Amino acid sequence: MLLLLSGGIWIAMTLAICGWIGQAFFVSTEPGKNLFSAFWESNASWELAALPLFIWMGEILFRTRLSEQMFEGLRPWLNRVPGRLMHTTILGCGLFGSVSGSSAATCATIAKVALPELKRRGYNERLALGALATGGTLGILIPPSITMVVYAVAADASIIRIFLAGFIPSAVLIALFMGYIAWWSIRHPHLVPAADPPSSLGEKLRRSGSLIPCALLIVFIVWVLVAGYATATECAAYGVAGSLAIAAYSGGLSWDNFRAGLMGATRTSCMIMFILAGAAFLTKAMAFTGVPRELAEWVNSMHLPPAALIACLVVVYLVLGTALDGISMIVLTAAVVLPMVQKAGFDLVWFGIFVVLLVEIAEVTPPVGFNLFVLQNMTGRDSNTVARAALPFFGCLIVCIVLVTVFPQIVTWLPDAIMGQEL
Structure with a gap:
């Protein structure tokens, strides 16, 4: 795989x-x-239909200047925060991740909106790439998440409890990402654009008026999803329709913009789906060879104490993450891993969030880090360059895993407080 990638073969x-x-x-x-079945099964999915729609929504925001208006609205509020507008990468990924439930869609959409604006305003591209690569993984940690649903089915656990368990860890992870951006900005002030003159509250509110249409659109999408009126795919359709309506109302929509946005979304979506198909075929090969199952059974045969078991599973999932997508990691190892985890006394809801965090790491781990591929194809930067940029944020993911391991209440408190212990 490394040989072919280094030779310039398509991912x-x-x-x-x-x-x-x-x-x-x-x-x-x-x-x-298996090639034909893998390519068909990986793309013939109702849930995956949300991907091109969300990417088209990002294209509309980017090409009709709505993204620039959003940044202008956020600028006065983040003016005195170290890192300033760089925090929009994480905040945007967090907000969009709560709607899309997809790491790839979150990464691609926010990158399309944020990267051109940040580069135009003089922000450090390396930091932005790292923030987007890892911030995009919030799409699978912030509920609703397809990965969480797959785990809940595999573990026969409550989907609602696992959804609730994801909120606090995602907030902790967002705080860690933004904390690193602030720390980096304080250490490298010469690489951060100068702050604007202080603005009064009235001026901030006036300039934030451009945020209202897009904010209302995001709130509406989240509301219809949480209230159960629409699926994630239907929400994506609402997002596209709402973006077109806002762009038309603001006067930024033209036939050229519409066509360019549609073609851009088509190219990006085809790129992602082609990679998904290739990954699905490789996953079938891994399943037939039995490598994931053998790794899990090897760990089980060592009869480790709970702490050592968790440490060993971290290593196993990190190794699998270099060659498999997250859902495949869960499906191929669940039958062996879940019984031994339950036997060791770990809560299956807690372990679900633990695994999702490991899947997030897999999304930015070469050579098959999916978010690395997305950004490579969108920016022209080598995936290794993106991986190096993401390394400090990778460390934030490790810190989050350590925190939820040492303090499992970070995961279990909210579902226990809302739903009680009975489920």
Whole structure:
């Protein structure tokens, strides 16, 4: 895989070639049939239909100047905070992640909106790439999340409890990301644009008026989703319709912008879906060879104490994360890992959030860090460059995992407080 990637082969083709070699030479299955089924199954999904719609929503915001108006509205409020508008990458990923439930959609959409504005205003591109790569992973930690649903089904656990358990850890992670941006900005003041002159409260409110239409759109999307009036895919459709309406009302929508945004969303969506298909084929090869199951059974055979078991599972999932997507990691290891975790006395809801955090790390771990691929294709930067930029934020993810391990109440308090112990 590393050899093919370094040779400039397309990412999706590299994944598919590795899957073909694994199935052709190491197992008895027919790779051709599995190739067709993997490509179809990975893309013929109602939930995945939300991906191109959310990306189109980001394209509309970007191409009709609504994104610039949003940044202008946020600018006076973040003017005195170390890092200033760089925090919009994390805040935007947090807000959008709560709607999309997808790491790839969150990363691609916020990058499309934020990166051009930050570069135009003179912010450090390396820091922005790192923040977007890891901030995009909030899409699978902030409920609702497809990854959480998959885990809940595999563990036979309450989906609602797991959703509730994700809120506080996601807030902790957002605080860690923004704390690092502030710390970096204090250490490198010459790389941060100068602060604007102080503004009065009335001026801040006046300049924030441009935020109201987009803020109302986000609130509406979150409300219809939480209230159960629409699925995530239907919310994405509402987002596109609302973005077009706002752009038309503000006078920024033209036929050229509409066409350019639609074509841009098509290209980005096809790129992501092609990579998803290649990853799905590689996942089938991993499943047939039994590597994830063998790793999990090897850990089980050591009969480790609880703390050592968790530490060992971290290593196993980090290794799997270099070659598998998050959902595949959960599905392929659940049958072996969940019984031993439950036997060790760990709460399955807590372990679900623990695994989701490990999946977040997998999203930014080379060579198959999916968010790295998304940003590489959107910016032209090498995935290794993006990975190095994400390294400090990677450390924030590790700190969050340590915190939820040492203080499991971070995960379990909210579902226990709202739903009690009975579930």
